[in-house]
Amino acid sequence: METRGFMRYFLSDATTHIDQVAGTSAYLALLDKLRCRSALVGVIGLGYVGLPLSKAIAETGFYVIGFDKDRAKILALKSGHSYVPAISDREVADIRPRFEPSDTVESLSSCDVVIICVPTPLAKDRTPDQSSVVEATKLISAHLREAQLIIAESTNYPGSTRALLKPILEASGLAAGHDFFLAYSPEREDPGNSTYRTNNIPKIVSGIDEYSLRLVSEFYSSVMNSVVTVSSPETAEASKLLENTFRAVNISLINELKQFFDGINIDIWEVIEAAKTKPFGFMPFYPGPGIGGHCIPVDPVYLTWHARNVHRPLYIVEAADMINRAMPQIVVDKAMAAVSSRGTETDRRPRALVLGVAYKPNIPDVRESSALAIIELLKSRCDVVAYHDPLVPELVTDGYTMRSVSLDIHSAAHFDVVIICTDHDDVNLQELAQTDAIVVDTRNAISRRNLRCKHLVKA
Structure with missing residues (x-):
């Protein structure tokens, strides 16, 4: 918890001037919701990343809507059953008062924070299959409104948040960094590891601009024990690829x-x-x-x-x-x-x-x-x-x-x-x-x- 306190002090000290700028009412409105934990959080994809993340967020006082197109997953969670080994049935039951599973996306516009946790596997020709993350981003864009923070956690190539996701979201007519905010924070789950769970793994965060970085830092500082800020989404995307490329090469x-x-x-x-x-x-x-x-x-x-x-x-x-x-x-x-x-x-x-x-x-x-x-x-x-x-x-x-x-x-x-x-x-x-x-x-x-x-x- 000392690390969390330090990061909050560091972030506050480094970006205090942003709070004093009234250039974007959307930023100030969302920042206030994050600080008092009244923000509604949506998590798209309830697999080995999304479900543990939803649990960690709900346990800190936020209300979470978990979206997944797999109806069987939604029915299992609503009946109190987990299909992810890292999450027990009891843990699902414990968070249900603050966690609502859903297979419909109409309520996306009600969410103040939307997190993308869908898979990005390889296609049959061994090229990146980004279809799920593109589909999820298009769904968000169709329901996008002002004062929302969109966070991508799915693994992708360096530059994808800015070059791939941002244009899809801005097709809504809203401007990133002014009307809504866009960040990237790579997932770091390790299935089967009982020592490191979602909230005690250092969380890397980045944003496409200073407002987005401040908001994603504020949000994850409320959920994770340690938050590590980096200068850009490209750096955060590259850090995830480096971690696993290092292991693959060795x-x-x-x-x-x-x-x-x-x-x-x-x-x-x-x-x-x-x-x-x-x-x-x-x-x-x-x-x-x-x-x-x-x-x-x-x-x-x-x-x-x-x-x-x-x-x-x-x-x-x-x-x-x-x-x-x-x-x-x-x-x-x-x-x-x-x-x-x-x-x-x-x-x-x-x-x-x-x-x-x-x-x-x-x-x-x-x-x-x-x-x-x-x-x-x-x-x-x-x-x-x-x-x-x-x-x-x-x-x-x-x-x-x-x-x-x-x-x-x-x-x-x-x-x-x-x-x-x-x-x-x-x-x-x-x-x-x-x-x-x-x-x-x-x-x-x-x-x-x-x-x-x-x-x-x-x-």
Whole structure:
């Protein structure tokens, strides 16, 4: 709370002169509502970002309307049920007096603050898919009025708030920075992280002008423990892409080094443990079957796409993406080579089990999971492909529905090879280690749990 107090003092000291300017009545009217928390807040998109954000805002005294076009989500929330693992049913019930879920947008014009939290994934051709954020902005524009603050949280390329969203909003006939205000504040959710929740992650804020910056700072200072102001939306947009591009590039480095060290009989996991004893100048990253989730596989592509458009290609980032996307094929090749070297029945192809299909441990999220690519590659080379994941009971891949199979010493015996893609804490690897199947461990899970395995391949 000390940080919040400091930021309020800093912002007040730095922008006091704005309050004294009567050039825009819209600004002064909205500032007053934010300070007394009478502003009505609308959140568009109630997924893994929007729902936790709505909860954090409602808990600080604002009234929130949550918009989502998915009727099933709205019905679940109205009946007190959460579909986001980070939010419990009890927490949904607790905020309902100040939180109204809705799948109609007519009340957008009643909101003083509107926050865009819709997905910005990749299209099939691996270019940014901005359709959802454009659609949301057009809905806001159709209901835009004076004295509203529009905040984009969805990840996008540097310059998108000013070049893409602002013209759509100004098509309403209202002027940004005078009639309404426009800001960008990148989301920083980390699903499955119980230490860092929405309100205790430092919040980066920016605005297209000084009025917008002051308003978004005032608003988020009431919700978050720490607010960090930056000079422009372009800086804030770039900071989000940098955070995840940094991780993607370093993961690719480790993935590439793993293949090299394997070739000269050096264990990359032991190398990392040794290197991270250095108390400065080194940050450990770990190899795996690829990258997954809503940020690391996507954000670097937004950056390289924009860089190509302005004729400044980022070769290291592009190479990192290529290395990480190649990992599922490398894992499958190693698994099939291990089966072949051991020998299998001549009248059939091998039977494979993928262990863990979520993109990271202890969550049910499969977005961009490398396990999905591994399953698709295995289908062309195996008679049977199945998966086990206690958090993902059903999975749709390439239009085909699969269901999680049981995992014990008896069920594992039906497979020639088991590939560990994601090692959830509550998955019992003890019995798996005792089976006669080849275990391809992409996460060092067997060694980390001090288990001995009959046929272990580290991939």
